[in-house]
Amino acid sequence: MDGTRRLLAYNQQWVAERLAERPDYFTRLGGQQDPQFVWIGCSDSRVPAEMLTGCQPGELFVHRNVANQVIHTDLNMLTVVFYAVERLRVKHIIVCGHTGCGGVKAAMSRQDFGLINRWLQNIKDCAERHQAELEALPDEEARTGRLVEINVVEQVDHLAKTSVIQRCWKREQRPWLHGWVYDTDGGTLRELVRRTPGDLPHAAHQYDIED
Numbered sequence: 630m631d632g633t634r635r636l637l638a639y640n641q642q643w644v645a646e647r648l649a650e651r652p653d654y655f656t657r658l659g660g661q662q663d664p665q666f667v668w669i670g671c672s673d674s675r676v677p678a679e680m681l682t683g684c685q686p687g688e689l690f691v692h693r694n695v696a697n698q699v700i701h702t703d704l705n706m707l708t709v710v711f712y713a714v715e716r717l718r719v720k721h722i723i724v725c726g727h728t729g730c731g732g733v734k735a736a737m738s739r740q741d742f743g744l745i746n747r748w749l750q751n752i753k754d755c756a757e758r759h760q761a762e763l764e765a766l767p768d769e770e771a772r773t774g775r776l777v778e779i780n781v782v783e784q785v786d787h788l789a790k791t792s793v794i795q796r797c798w799k800r801e802q803r804p805w806l807h808g809w810v811y812d813t814d815g816g817t818l819r820e821l822v823r824r825t826p827g828d829l830p831h832a833a834h835q836y837d838i839e840d
């Protein structure tokens with residue numbers, strides 16, 4: 630049995646329901662998108678960005694990768710952020726981690742995950758910088774929970790240091806950067822950190838950007 634048939638069948642039903650609610654549901658955007666938010670989240674299937682924020686098509690510009698990383702050499706992520714900030718002129722970028730993140734757990738273990746090791750190195754480095762705090766926690770679950778939070782804050786700060794964001798912050802009062810954690814067991818979102826154009830990173834991390 631082809632499991633994808635269920636998805637296609639659901640899609641037909643979904644289209645019918647949306648059109649019954651609002652005949653212009655699909656055409657109202659006029660072939661354009663004008664999202665206010667970028668979502669940088671984990672690839673984890675338990676964190677469906679639109680579903681848990683009530684966002685409709687056209688509202689959320691999404692980038693997801695394992696453990697919601699913002700890595701300065703990641704052309705994929707940078708392209709998403711550049712396009713969203715420069716062209717779509719989004720007002721908010723949300724980096725969202727989640728409880729029980731497999732990427733974070735894997736980074737904390739000493740197991741060999743093959744190619745994935747290289748992606749996880751960023752989180753391993755992050756864990757190393759906060760080793761004392763993590764080791765003081767009572768168990769693995771507490772350490773994972775805390776590293777999920779530390780990771781989110783760190784990725785928000787990486788984002789703040791990209792030239793795309795710094796260039797925009799020097800010119801405009803947007804975008805605001807948010808670090809959130811989603812609780813996969815309870816369904817709730819929590820904001821951990823917010824960075825706004827007034828919070829330019831430490832001078833040593835700033836670029837001298839000429840416009």
Ligand code: CO
Nearest residue numbers: 671673730731
């Ligand atoms: Co995850």
